[in-house]
Amino acid sequence: MPPPFVAFTSLGRKALPNQYDILGLALIFSAFIAISHFSQGLTLPIAAPESTVTSLDYAGLPYYAMRTTLRMFAAMAASLLFTFTYATLAAKSRRAELVLIPLLDILQSVPILGFLSFTVTFFLGLFPGSILGVECAAIFAIFTSQAWNMAFSFYQSLRSVPRDLAEVASGFQLSGWQRFWQLEAPFAMPGLIWNMMMSMSGGWFFVVASEAISVGDTTIKLPGVGSYLALAIEQKRIDAVFAAVVAMAIVILAYDQLLFRPLVAFASRFRVELSAGQSQSRSFVRDLFLRTHWLRELTRPPSDLFQSFALWRLELRRSHKFKAAPNPALSRLVDILWFVAIAAMIAWSGWRIVDYVSTELTFADLGQAVEYTLFTLIRVVLLLALATIVWVPVGVWIGLRPALADKIQPLAQFLAAFPANVIFPIAVVLILRFSLNPDIWLSPLIVFGTQWYILFNVIAGAAAFPNDLKEAVAGFRIRGLDWWKSVMIPAIFPFYVTGALTASGGSWNAAIVAEYVRWGDTVVAAHGIGAYIAKATEQGDYPKIVLGVAVMSTVVILFNRLFWRPLFGLAERRLRLD
Numbered sequence: 001m002p003p004p005f006v007a008f009t010s011l012g013r014k015a016l017p018n019q020y021d022i023l024g025l026a027l028i029f030s031a032f033i034a035i036s037h038f039s040q041g042l043t044l045p046i047a048a049p050e051s052t053v054t055s056l057d058y059a060g061l062p063y064y065a066m067r068t069t070l071r072m073f074a075a076m077a078a079s080l081l082f083t084f085t086y087a088t089l090a091a092k093s094r095r096a097e098l099v100l101i102p103l104l105d106i107l108q109s110v111p112i113l114g115f116l117s118f119t120v121t122f123f124l125g126l127f128p129g130s131i132l133g134v135e136c137a138a139i140f141a142i143f144t145s146q147a148w149n150m151a152f153s154f155y156q157s158l159r160s161v162p163r164d165l166a167e168v169a170s171g172f173q174l175s176g177w178q179r180f181w182q183l184e185a186p187f188a189m190p191g192l193i194w195n196m197m198m199s200m201s202g203g204w205f206f207v208v209a210s211e212a213i214s215v216g217d218t219t220i221k222l223p224g225v226g227s228y229l230a231l232a233i234e235q236k237r238i239d240a241v242f243a244a245v246v247a248m249a250i251v252i253l254a255y256d257q258l259l260f261r262p263l264v265a266f267a268s269r270f271r272v273e274l275s276a277g278q279s280q281s282r283s284f285v286r287d288l289f290l291r292t293h294w295l296r297e298l299t300r301p302p303s304d305l306f307q308s309f310a311l312w313r314l315e316l317r318r319s320h321k322f323k324a325a326p327n328p329a330l331s332r333l334v335d336i337l338w339f340v341a342i343a344a345m346i347a348w349s350g351w352r353i354v355d356y357v358s359t360e361l362t363f364a365d366l367g368q369a370v371e372y373t374l375f376t377l378i379r380v381v382l383l384l385a386l387a388t389i390v391w392v393p394v395g396v397w398i399g400l401r402p403a404l405a406d407k408i409q410p411l412a413q414f415l416a417a418f419p420a421n422v423i424f425p426i427a428v429v430l431i432l433r434f435s436l437n438p439d440i441w442l443s444p445l446i447v448f449g450t451q452w453y454i455l456f457n458v459i460a461g462a463a464a465f466p467n468d469l470k471e472a473v474a475g476f477r478i479r480g481l482d483w484w485k486s487v488m489i490p491a492i493f494p495f496y497v498t499g500a501l502t503a504s505g506g507s508w509n510a511a512i513v514a515e516y517v518r519w520g521d522t523v524v525a526a527h528g529i530g531a532y533i534a535k536a537t538e539q540g541d542y543p544k545i546v547l548g549v550a551v552m553s554t555v556v557i558l559f560n561r562l563f564w565r566p567l568f569g570l571a572e573r574r575l576r577l578d
Contacts, residue, residue, distance in 0.1 A: 018293055024288055024289060025295070039070060056231060061225070061228065067224045068211070068226060072146075075146055076203075082150075083151045083154045088154070092158075095335070098338070101155070104152065108148035108502065134220055142207070145203050146199035150199050152498050153188070153191050154188050161183065162187075189266075189267040190271060190460055191464065191495060193263045198456040198457075207229075208513075212226070257285065262289075264409070271466065361543050368532075375439070375528045376529045379528065383443065383446055384500060387450075387454050391458065395492075396492060399465070399492075405459060412452065427442060427524070432522070438526040442524065443526070450509075450510055456499065458492055458495060469491075494572070497564065497568050497571050501564045504559070504560070512533055516531040529551065
């Protein structure tokens with residue numbers, strides 16, 4: 001065997017970087033330099049002038065845009081870690097599912113303002129006197145707008161793995177660890193990546209609330225597009241609002257092309273089908289990487305390491321004497337004890353809430369909170385029905401055309417990320433100018449940022465439709481209403497339920513900003529639990545915040561248990577690829 005240096009030099013031109021290597025390395029080093037430069041402000045003291053947004057100068061927008069983007073990607077990393085652990089445990093353990101899925105229903109309905117009200121003090125205590133504590137609070141707030149959607153998507157995918165593939169995995173005697181990385185995670189990738197894009201866009205929708213952190217009587221506006229936009233609305237600067245939207249659009253286009261489009265092209269490899277599709281998702285970043293010499297070789301060792309990591313058995317060895325048949329009586333006893341523990345935890349939590357709010361509130365306040373919650377419920381149901389009628393056909397049409405999906409993807413991300421705050425001035429002016437009813441005309445703002453959950457999931461479902469089934473449908477000439485009823489609706493139904501479920505939770509969250517809108521000193525409010533919580537947060541009335549969040553969470557859990565969960569069970573039992 002020749003020495004490594006001789007073997008390297010004998011490769012000739014292949015040992016030298018080509019023009020694609022140079023371009024790829026330039027992109028990578030530029031990203032590292034940008035991250036290093038824009039993260040320097042993370043350790044400033046809270047009182048430092050640079051630690052907050054005080055000017056609407058356009059020159060500061062690139063810096064603010066990068067700070068916001070770094071926060072969102074930090075939250076995305078935390079959301080991925082949460083998804084792979086929380087959703088997997090809920091999908092694999094029946095007893096854990098009884099707790100984790102209802103808890104996820106609660107978490108996705110709790111408004112970002114509710115999280116911020118009780119977590120800022122904790123993060124400030126971790127880094128006293130430093131802006132890093134406020135940054136962590138902002139990242140956590142963005143995390144709460146991203147993680148639940150991704151967790152529901154991954155959970156749905158794990159529960160709907162085709163039975164024939166599961167039988168093959170059992171035939172190869174794959175351990176639970178190997179099965180997860182070799183079958184379940186790849187099967188979930190297409191839906192998860194589309195929901196990652198939706199989660200990034202959802203982060204933009206709530207970025208104003210997450211970057212304006214209240215500490216006592218002081219509000220710290222962290223450097224970012226969201227706080228810049230909040231200051232522009234406060235000062236009624238339409239030009240600054242437009243500049244913030246343009247900066248946001250540029251950032252979305254950049255990370256769509258550099259990150260999400262390559263991921264979508266990568267995820268297309270994991271579609272469950274017997275014949276290859278005629279058109280594939282394209283990405284210039286992916287094509288650039290495939291033409292490189294050095295970059296491909298540099299990524300080979302990490303790839304081999306991950307492959308070895310995914311093939312570990314990680315299985316506890318058990319002797320034959322412990323392989324006795326399960327005892328039904330013992331299993332039933334464990335279930336009873338588990339249910340008792342859950343009931344005790346719920347009762348204790350309810351008692352603590354009642355004990356806290358009863359010091360200052362009465363049954364009249366409870367009745368008012370319930371009444372406002374029912375108003376918001378009616379809005380959410382009607383708007384989701386309208387969004388379903390509009391976006392399901394559009395999503396199917398886009399998802400079945402990969403080339404069109406590639407072109408629509410950045411536009412859909414921008415529309416999903418478009419902050420509702422930009423619409424607030426128009427809504428306030430029109431409502432006051434024409435004396436319109438806020439209960440009606442503020443309602444569309446609720447679904448403005450959440451309807452895209454339905455669109456993105458339907459696109460993911462239609463894009464994952466196997467090509468061999470498309471050929472079979474064409475061969476049998478199934479068209480028109482029969483095609484929708486017998487082919488496409490069953491195919492996309494599990495994805496639609498996931499999208500509609502997360503859109504429902506997101507709509508409750510969006511009600512906080514959509515039912516109580518502000519333009520300068522002018523406030524327009526609708527009757528609803530969102531306006532109730534927003535007004536209580538503005539006044540620092542913590543008992544009303546707790547009461548509003550508790551009543552909203554209770555109604556959301558009941559609605560999900562009685563309506564969405566039966567649909568989810570139907571999709572899991574009867575509408576899966578087998």
